[in-house]
Amino acid sequence: MGCPQDRQLSQPSLDRLMKLPFPYDQPGAEPPLKEWKGDWKEKNCTFLDGYAGMENLVRPQTKEEEEALVNKFLKGMEKIFSQDTNRAMLQPLLLSFEYCAKCHTCSESCHVYQASGKNEIYRPIFRSEIFRRIAKKYLDSKGNLVGTWRAGDGDLNWETVARLGELAYRCNLCRRCAQTCPLGLDNALLAREIRKIFSQEMGIAPKPLHEKGTMLQLKTGSTTGMTKPAFLDVIEFIEDEIEEKIGKRIKIPIDKKGADILLMHNAGEFMAWPENPAAFAILFEEAGLDWTLSSELMGYDSVNYGVWYDDFQAKQVAEQQFKAAKELGVQRIVLGECGHAHRATAVSMDRSVTGTYYVPRESFLPLLWDLVKTEKLRFDPAKNNFPVTLHDPCNYVRSMGIVMPQRHILKAICPQFREMTPHGVNNYCCGGGGGFAIMNAMNFAEFRKTVSIRMKFKQILDAFADTIGDGEIPKYVCAPCSNCKGAIRDMLEHYGAEAKYNLHYGGLVELMVNALVGMKKPYLEFLAE
Numbered sequence: 398m399g400c401p402q403d404r405q406l407s408q409p410s411l412d413r414l415m416k417l418p419f420p421y422d423q424p425g426a427e428p429p430l431k432e433w434k435g436d437w438k439e440k441n442c443t444f445l446d447g448y449a450g451m452e453n454l455v456r457p458q459t460k461e462e463e464e465a466l467v468n469k470f471l472k473g474m475e476k477i478f479s480q481d482t483n484r485a486m487l488q489p490l491l492l493s494f495e496y497c498a499k500c501h502t503c504s505e506s507c508h509v510y511q512a513s514g515k516n517e518i519y520r521p522i523f524r525s526e527i528f529r530r531i532a533k534k535y536l537d538s539k540g541n542l543v544g545t546w547r548a549g550d551g552d553l554n555w556e557t558v559a560r561l562g563e564l565a566y567r568c569n570l571c572r573r574c575a576q577t578c579p580l581g582l583d584n585a586l587l588a589r590e591i592r593k594i595f596s597q598e599m600g601i602a603p604k605p606l607h608e609k610g611t612m613l614q615l616k617t618g619s620t621t622g623m624t625k626p627a628f629l630d631v632i633e634f635i636e637d638e639i640e641e642k643i644g645k646r647i648k649i650p651i652d653k654k655g656a657d658i659l660l661m662h663n664a665g666e667f668m669a670w671p672e673n674p675a676a677f678a679i680l681f682e683e684a685g686l687d688w689t690l691s692s693e694l695m696g697y698d699s700v701n702y703g704v705w706y707d708d709f710q711a712k713q714v715a716e717q718q719f720k721a722a723k724e725l726g727v728q729r730i731v732l733g734e735c736g737h738a739h740r741a742t743a744v745s746m747d748r749s750v751t752g753t754y755y756v757p758r759e760s761f762l763p764l765l766w767d768l769v770k771t772e773k774l775r776f777d778p779a780k781n782n783f784p785v786t787l788h789d790p791c792n793y794v795r796s797m798g799i800v801m802p803q804r805h806i807l808k809a810i811c812p813q814f815r816e817m818t819p820h821g822v823n824n825y826c827c828g829g830g831g832g833f834a835i836m837n838a839m840n841f842a843e844f845r846k847t848v849s850i851r852m853k854f855k856q857i858l859d860a861f862a863d864t865i866g867d868g869e870i871p872k873y874v875c876a877p878c879s880n881c882k883g884a885i886r887d888m889l890e891h892y893g894a895e896a897k898y899n900l901h902y903g904g905l906v907e908l909m910v911n912a913l914v915g916m917k918k919p920y921l922e923f924l925a926e
Contacts, residue, residue, distance in 0.1 A: 404444065405443075405444045405445070405446065405447060406444070406445055406446060406518055406560065407445070407446040407447070407516055407518055408446075408447060409430055409446065409447045409448070409843075409844075409847075410430070411427060411429070411430060411847070413513070413514040413516065414512060414513060414514050414847065414848065414851060415511055415512045415513070415514055415851055415852070415855070417851070417854065417855055417858065418855060418858045418859060418862070419858070419862070419865070419866070420858075420865065420866060420897075420898070421854075421858065421892065427892070428891060428892070430843065430847065431840070431843060433447075433839075433840040433843075435839075437449060437452070437839050440455050440456070441453075441454055441455060441456075441839070443839075444556070444560070445518070445559075445560045445563040445564065445567075446518065446563075446567075446844075447840075448563075448839075448840055448841055448843065448844040449563070449838075449839045449840060449841060450563055450566035450567075450603055450836055450841045450844075451562060451563065451566065451595070451601055451602065451603050452603065452604050452838050452839060453601055453604070454559055454562060454563065454601055456555070456559075457555055460548045463548055463554070463555045464545075464546060464547060464548055466555055466558065466599065467546045467553065467554070467555055467558055468545050468546050469598050469599045470558045470594060470595075470598070470599060471531075471535050471542055471545075471546060472542065472598055473593075473594035473595075473597060473598025473599060474531070474532055474535070474536065474542075474594055475536060475540065475541065475542040476594075476597075476598065477490065477590050477593060477594060478490070478491075478532070478536060478540035479540060483708075485708065485748040485749060486586070486590070486708075486748070489583060489586055490586060490587070490590055492581075492582065492583075493525075493582040493583045493584065493586055493587055494529060494532070494587065496580055496582060497522060497525065497526075497529075497580075497582055498579075498580060499522065499526075500579065501520070501522065502577055502578060502579060503521040503522060503574035503575075503577060503578055503582075503584055504520045504521060504522070505577070506573045506574050506576070506577040507519070507520070507521050507573065507574055508569075508571070508573070508825040508826055508828070508849070508851075508852035508853070509567060509568065509569065509848060509849055511852060512848050512849070512851035512852045513848055518564065518567075519567055521568070521574045521584040521585075522584060523564070524561060524564040524565065524567075524568070524584075524587070524588060524591070525584050525587045525588075527557070527561055527564075528561060528587060528591060531553060531557075531561075534552060534553075535553075561591060562591065562592075562595045562601065564588075564591075565588045565589070565591040565592045565595070566592070566603065566831075566832075566833075566836070566841075567844075567849075568584075568585060568588040568831060569585075569791075569826045569828065569829075569830035569831040569833060569849060570585045570588060570589055570705060570830060570831035571585065571791040571795070571825075571826035571830050571831070572585045572586075572791065572795050572796070573791070573795065573823075573824075573825070573826070575795075576795055576822060576823075585831075589705065589706070589831075592705065592706040592707075593706065593707060593708060595706075596706045596707040596710075597707055597708070597709060602706050602707065603706075603832065603836050603838070603841075604838055605832070605835045605836050605837060605838060606702045606705060606706055606832045606835070606836070607702075607706070607707070607710070609835070610700070610702035610832075610835065611702050611703050611707070611710045611713075611714060614695070614698060614700065614702075614714060615713060615714065615717070618693070618694040618695050618696070618697070618698065618717075619664040619697070619698045620664050620665070620698055620700045620702070621664045621665060621667070621668050621698075623664060623667065623668070623698075625692050625693070625694075628667070628692055628697055629651070629692060631667045631668075631671065632649050632651065632690070634671065635649065635667075635671050635674060635675045635678070636648065636649060638671065638672070638675055639675050639678060639679060642675075642918070642920060643679065643915075643916065643917070643920075644917065647678050647679065647682050649678050649690060650688060650689040650690065651689065651690050651691075651692050652689065652690075652691060652692055652693070652725065653688075653689035653725070654725055654726055655725075655726045655727070656687050656688055656689040656725065656727050656728075657686065657687040657688065657727065657728045657729065658681075658686060658687065658688035658689070658727065658728070658729060658730075658731045659688075659689055659690070659691055659696070659721075659722045659725060659727040659729070659730050659731070659756075660677060660681070660688050660689070660690055660731050660733060660761075661691075661696070661697065661698070661699035661718070661730055661731070661732055661733060661738070661742075662674050662677075662690075662697065662698070662699060662733040662734075662735065662879075663698070663699055663700050663733070663734070663735035663738060663879035663880070664697065664698035664699075664700060665700070665879050665883070666733070666734070666735075666879050667697075669879075669883070670879070670882065670903075670904070672903075672907055672920070672922075673733070673734060673879075673903075673904050673906060673907060674733070676904070676906035676907050676909065676910040676920070677733060677761075677906055679910050679913075680765070680768070680774065680906060680909060680910060683773075683774055683913065683915075684768045684773045684774055685773070688731075689725065689727065691721045691722070691725060693721045693724065694717060694721065695714065695717035695718045695720070695721055696718065696721030696722070696725075698718075699718070699732055699733065699735050699738035699742060700714075700735065700737070700738060701714045701715060701718070701737070701738060701741035701742065701746075702714075702737075702832060702835075703741075704737065704740060704741035704745050704746075705737070705831050705832040706832065708749065711741060711745065711746070711749065712746070712749045712750060714741075715741065715742065715746040715749065715750045715754075716750055716754050718730075718742065719746075719750060719754040719755070719756050720754060722756040723753075723754065723756060727756070728757070729756065729757040729758065729759060730742065730756055730757070730758045730759070731758075731759055731760070731761050731764060732758065732759070732760055732761060733761055734761070734877045734878055734879055734882075734904045734905065734906065735878055735879045735880060736790030736791065736792035736793055736830075736878035736880055736881060737792055737830070737878075737880050739760055739790075739792050739793060739796070739797060739799075740792035740796045740797070742758050743758040743759065743760065743797065744792075744796050744797060760793065760797065760799055762793065762799050762802040762803050762877070762905075763799070763802050765802065765806060765905070765906070765909070766801075766802035766803075766805050766806055769805070769806050769809055769810075769909075770805070774909070774913065775913070775914045775915075776809065776810045776909070776912040776913060776914060777912055777913075777914050778809070778810050778811065778812050778912060779812070780911055780912045780916070780919070781810055781811045781812070781908055781911060781912045782812050782813060783813060783870065783871045783872065783873060784813045784815065784861055784863075784864050784870065784871075784872045784873070785807060785811040785813060785814045785815070785872075785873045785874075785875055785908070786814070786815050786816065786817055786857065786860040786861065786872075786873075786874055786875065787803060787804065787807055787814070787816065787817065787820065787875045788817065788824070788827060788853065788856075788857075788874055788875065788876040788878075788881055788885065789803075789817075789820060789821060789822075789824035790827070790876070790877065790878035790880070790881050791824065791826050791827075791830055792830070792878075793877075793878070794821055794822050794824055795822055798822075800821045800822060803875075803877060803905060806905065806909065807875065807905070807908070810908060810909060810912040811908065811912075815860055816860070817856040817857070817859070817860045818856065818859060818860070825852045825853055825856060826849075826852075826853065827850065827853050827876065827878075827880075827881040827884040827885060828845055828848075828849035828850030828851070828852070828853050828884050828888070829845065829849075829850070829880050829881060829883055829884025829885075829887075830880065830881075830884075833845050833849055833884070834880045834881075834883040834884045834887075835883070842887070845884065845887070846887055846888065846891040850884055850885075850887070850888045853884075853885070853888070854888050854892065857874055857885075857900070861900070865898055865900075866898070867899075868897065868898055868899050869899065870899060871899050871901060871923055871924070872898070872899060872900045872901065873901050873902070873903065873908070873921075874900070874901070874902040874903075875902075875903065875904070875905055875908060876902055876903070876904065877904050877905040877906075878904075882902060882903070882904065885902045886902060889901075889902060899923075901921075901923050903921065907920060907921060908921075911924070
């Protein structure tokens with residue numbers, strides 16, 4: 398890890414990656430890697446594996462700059478081992494830090510490591526062990542920093558620190574490794590704590606997460622930069638689209654005081670997939686629920702990218718979101734199709750935001766299954782009579798244990814539903830988790846498209862093995878998460894799978910609306926063509 402900066406630890410090559418099944422096992426079926434050029438290759442620390450996730454991870458020009466950067470890292474490391482500065486995460490961090498048996502069970506469960514062709518640098522414990530060795534040398538038994546680092550210390554240098562920072566962004570934080578660890582240790586947590594050091598102490602984080610995510614959200618109320626007037630215009634557009642599709646106008650309730658439900662969406666749905674919030678509106682109105690959307694700052698965007706890299710930023714975002722709900726006086730927040738919003742809002746923020754800002758939060762999935770089970774919604778499954786498989790978003794199944802409601806719904810409305818292998822809590826990440834789905838600067842998107850999503854693409858191809866070669870049969874990947882949909886969209890575009898093999902993706906609620914008895918024409922665009 399500490400070798401000279403001109404020595405790249407790993408060279409990207411399709412030949413080294415896990416092989417894909419039919420029809421992408423044929424020569425030339427997979428797009429070649431791009432030749433990347435540009436000033437960033439000279440300025441940024443891309444000597445880990447040729448990819449760059451953090452645009453501002455620059456090389457120090459002097460010995461003094463290097464010493465300042467390395468000592469900032471060490472100071473941040475001291476803080477994450479302190480009860481005063483990392484109380485919320487200290488206990489699970491210490492358990493994962495102290496008790497690893499090096500059994501490598503986690504490696505067999507990691508989709509990035511497997512997809513890379515078992516490249517050693519992507520092994521989950523590789524980054525953890527580097528981090529562990531640094532901490533054990535520079536912190537005492539109480540977690541206090543021992544002295545300062547000086548250039549020339551052979552056990553540590555900027556190359557090691559920079560490569561460790563980049564390695565923290567070769568992990569999707571899906572926590573499949575934690576689930577399979579016989580000791581219950583969490584290498585994803587260690588990766589996230591490394592990210593925290595870089596952001597909170599060193600001011601270094603991927604720009605898409607921090608500047609285009611958190612900072613834009615805190616400034617405008619939305620990770621898309623969508624202001625309140627723009628949001629209201631989008632709602633009017635969605636109402637028009639609903640009327641065109643179902644022949645009836647639904648007035649979406651906005652800022653309704655005292656409603657039972659505040660429904661929160663990933664703001665990206667309004668911009669990229671407006672058919673998704675439209676489908677929620679149709680289902681909620683059909684079922685007669687008492688609900689509303691919020692037009693206030695942070696009230697309509699459930700995203701919280703801080704959960705992936707910075708506790709302080711995550712808390713700021715969550716407080717504003719909960720404040721919007723409190724001001725409306727709603728009984729509960731129901732989270733729409735965004736997995737990382739589920740994890741942040743319903744799980745992680747319980748450690749950070751309590752008391753004044755507390756509002757009950759829950760997933761949309763059990764709610765929708767209850768509407769199906771009690772027949773408040775009536776369906777004609779024949780409308781969805783095409784092959785459908787389910788992608789389980791990691792943050793529903795592993796972080797919250799929500800496994801069966803989505804399956805019960807799909808079995809009720811999709812006659813040709815089939816599972817991926819493996820599925821449920823054993824599911825593999827879409828490859829876009831942990832912030833990867835929006836990390837498109839420099840050449841990081843290619844790492845996502847060729848490595849981190851590779852296992853998911855294999856699962857999809859395997860699920861449709863009986864029909865994948867027949868372009869006349871539409872096939873649908875149900876991905877009830879905005880983040881996952883973004884990754885799967887990029888995957889299908891990269892491999893040309895929609896055009897070649899009639900392979901589509903979308904959410905769960907769109908399938909539900911498509912199967913409603915009262916629908917006169919298909920809601921899904923690929924069926925309407």
